[in-house]
Amino acid sequence: MMRQPSVVMRIGLPLGFGLLVLILWELLVGAFNIPPAILPAPSEIWAAIERSTAILWVDWVQTVVKGALTGLVIGSLAGFGAALAIDRVDFLRRGLLPVANFVAALPIVGVAPIMVMWFGFDWQSKAAVVVVMVFFPILVNTLAGLAATDRMQRDLMRTYSASHAQTLSKLRLPAAMPFIFNGLKISATLALIGAIVAEYFGSPTKGMGFRISTEVGRLGIDMVWAEIAVSALTGTVLYGLVVLIERWVTFWHPSQRRGR
Amino acid sequence: MRRFGPVLVVVLTIFALWYVSSFLMNRTWVMDQATRAGTDPGFSEVLRETMNQDRAKLPAPHQVAAELYDGVFNKKVTSKRSLVYHGFITFQATMAGFALGIIAGVALAVAIVLSRVADLTLMPWAIISQTIPVVALAPMIVVLANAAGADSLMVPKAIIAGYLSFFPVLVSMVAGLRSPGGMQLDLLRTYGASPAQVFWKLRLPASLPYFFASLKIAVAASLVGAIVGELPTGAIAGLGARMLIGSQFGNPMIMWSALFAAAILAALLIWIVSGVERLAVRVMGGGQA
Numbered sequence: 001m002m003r004q005p006s007v008v009m010r011i012g013l014p015l016g017f018g019l020l021v022l023i024l025w026e027l028l029v030g031a032f033n034i035p036p037a038i039l040p041a042p043s044e045i046w047a048a049i050e051r052s053t054a055i056l057w058v059d060w061v062q063t064v065v066k067g068a069l070t071g072l073v074i075g076s077l078a079g080f081g082a083a084l085a086i087d088r089v090d091f092l093r094r095g096l097l098p099v100a101n102f103v104a105a106l107p108i109v110g111v112a113p114i115m116v117m118w119f120g121f122d123w124q125s126k127a128a129v130v131v132v133m134v135f136f137p138i139l140v141n142t143l144a145g146l147a148a149t150d151r152m153q154r155d156l157m158r159t160y161s162a163s164h165a166q167t168l169s170k171l172r173l174p175a176a177m178p179f180i181f182n183g184l185k186i187s188a189t190l191a192l193i194g195a196i197v198a199e200y201f202g203s204p205t206k207g208m209g210f211r212i213s214t215e216v217g218r219l220g221i222d223m224v225w226a227e228i229a230v231s232a233l234t235g236t237v238l239y240g241l242v243v244l245i246e247r248w249v250t251f252w253h254p255s256q257r258r259g260r
Numbered sequence: 261m262r263r264f265g266p267v268l269v270v271v272l273t274i275f276a277l278w279y280v281s282s283f284l285m286n287r288t289w290v291m292d293q294a295t296r297a298g299t300d301p302g303f304s305e306v307l308r309e310t311m312n313q314d315r316a317k318l319p320a321p322h323q324v325a326a327e328l329y330d331g332v333f334n335k336k337v338t339s340k341r342s343l344v345y346h347g348f349i350t351f352q353a354t355m356a357g358f359a360l361g362i363i364a365g366v367a368l369a370v371a372i373v374l375s376r377v378a379d380l381t382l383m384p385w386a387i388i389s390q391t392i393p394v395v396a397l398a399p400m401i402v403v404l405a406n407a408a409g410a411d412s413l414m415v416p417k418a419i420i421a422g423y424l425s426f427f428p429v430l431v432s433m434v435a436g437l438r439s440p441g442g443m444q445l446d447l448l449r450t451y452g453a454s455p456a457q458v459f460w461k462l463r464l465p466a467s468l469p470y471f472f473a474s475l476k477i478a479v480a481a482s483l484v485g486a487i488v489g490e491l492p493t494g495a496i497a498g499l500g501a502r503m504l505i506g507s508q509f510g511n512p513m514i515m516w517s518a519l520f521a522a523a524i525l526a527a528l529l530i531w532i533v534s535g536v537e538r539l540a541v542r543v544m545g546g547g548q549a
Binding site: 096 | 265266267268269270271274317376377380381382383384385387388390391392393394395396397399400403404407476480483484487488491492499500503504506507510512515516518519522523526527530
C-alpha cells in the first residue's frame, strides 16, 4: 500500500509548519504595525515569559498541579471504580449506562459556579469541577471496554474455572485498556478546561484563569499570551504523557504495533 | 419495559439521593437560624425549611423545576429574565459555530485525504489544537474579533464553538473518505475513472455515514464552546452569562436553572441531529445503520 513516511518527514513537516506560522505572525505584526494591545509578536510574548517566570510558575502550580491534576486523578479513579462496581450488577449496567451516556454529552462545565459556591475560591473547587467533568467519560469508556471481550474468550476463561477477579485482571481489564486510554485522552484535555473555567467564577489572586482575566482588563495582552503558551504546552505534554503510557501498557494492541 | 425499567429505577434513585443531600446540606443553615431565634424546631419543620430556601446550598429538584418552568413559560420571550431568550442567544452561537466546524472539518479532511503533505503537516496540529484549553484562548479571540471589526459577541462565540466542533468532524471524515477498500478502488480503476471521479462517486458517498455519526458529538461540543465562550468574554446574554450572573449575585437558583436549561438544549440538539441522521440514511437508501 502506501509508503511509510520517514521520521524526518513525520517530525519535520509539522515542525516547519509551526515555525512558518510563527515567522509569518512576527512579520505581519511588524509590517502592519499592529499595536501590542491587540496582538503582540511572538518575540514580545517570549520576552513576557522570560520576564515573569516566577508568576507563571505560581499560576501553573495553582491551576495545573492543585486543580487539574488532583481532579483528574480523583475523577478517573472514581469513574473507574464506579465502572467496575456497575459492571458486576447487570441491572445497574442496563439502568446507568443510558443515563451516563446522556450526562456525558451534556455541557458539564456549567457545574463550575455551583462547585465554587460549595468548596470556596481555592483549588478545592477547581478540582471538584474537574472530578465531575472527568468522571463520566471515564465511566462510559471503561464500561464499553469491559464489554469488549467476546463470548469465546470469556468461555475459555470459564473452562479454566477462572474466578470473576481472575477473568477481570487477566482478560477483561487488558482488553478494556484501549477504551480506558481513550477516556483518559478526552479527560486530560477536559481537566485543563475545567480548572481554568472554574477560576472565572472566583479564585484566589493566582492561577492561570485568574491571570488571564485580570491581564485582559489591564491590557497586559503579552502576559495573556504567555499564559496561553504555558497552557498550550501543558495540554500537549499531558496528552503526550497519556499516549506514551498507553503505548507502554497496550503494546500488544494492533493500533500500537509497529511494522519492523 | 425491560429496557426502560432499569433506567427509570436509576433516575428515581438519583432524585431520591438529591432530596436526601439537599436536606443534609441545607440543614446547617436552618439549625443556625433556629439557634439564633432560640427555637427548637422538630424534624418535620426542619424538613419543610430545607426544601424551600431561596438561597439553598443545594436546591431541591422541585425548586429547580419550578424555577425552570417560571423562566421558560412565565416570562415574556423578550424579557432579560426569560430562559428562552438566553437559550436562544446561546443556540444561535452554537449553530453558527456548528456550521463553521462542519465547513472547517470537512475542508481539512478533504485536504488531508487528497494530499500526503497536508496529512503529515496538518494532522498533528489538529490534535494539538484540541489539547490547548480553548477557555484560555477565548478572551484573545474576542479581542482579535473586535479589532477585525466584529461588532457583536456572536462572532467570537461562534469561532470558539467552531474550534471545539471541527475536530470530531475532521477525524470521522478522514476515516470515512479512506473507508473504500482496495476492491472498490480497483473496480473504479478498471472503469478508467479519473481521481476526481473516484472522489465524487466513491469516496464522498462512502464517507457520509461517518459524517453523520460525527455530527452528534460535534453539536454537543459546539454547545460547550458557546457556553464557555460567554464566560470570560463579558457577555450579558446567553446561558453561560446567566451562570456568571448567578455566581456573582450568589443566587443558586439562577445557576441551577441555567445549568438545566443548557442540559435541555443539549438534549434537544442531539435529538434533532440524530433525527436528521436517520432521515439521511433512509433517503440515501441505507438500511439500519
